[in-house]
Amino acid sequence: MPVIAFLLAVFVVTVEQLSQWRYGPMGIVALTLLAIGIRSRNHTCSAIGAVALALLVTRPAL
Numbered sequence: 900m901p902v903i904a905f906l907l908a909v910f911v912v913t914v915e916q917l918s919q920w921r922y923g924p925m926g927i928v929a930l931t932l933l934a935i936g937i938r939s940r941n942h943t944c945s946a947i948g949a950v951a952l953a954l955l956v957t958r959p960a961l
Contacts, residue, residue, distance in 0.1 A: 922955045929955060 915927060922929075929951035934944025 922952075925951065926955055 914957030915930065922931055929948050931948070932944055933952060936942070
C-alpha cells in the first residue's frame with residue numbers, strides 16, 4: 900500500500916510540474932479546480948476546471 904501511495908504522489912507532482920511548465924499558474928488553478936470538483940462531486944467546479952484546461956490546451960501558439 901505505501902508503494903502505491905508513493906507512486907501516486909510522484910505522478911501527481913509530475914503532472915503539476917508539467918502543467919506549471921507548459922501552461923503557467925492558470926494551468927495549476929484549472930487542474931486544482933478539476934480535481935476538487937471531481938473529489939467533492941461538484942459539477943460546476945469540475946466543469947470550470949475542465950473548460951479552463953481545454954482553453955489552455957487549444958489556445959494558438961504565440
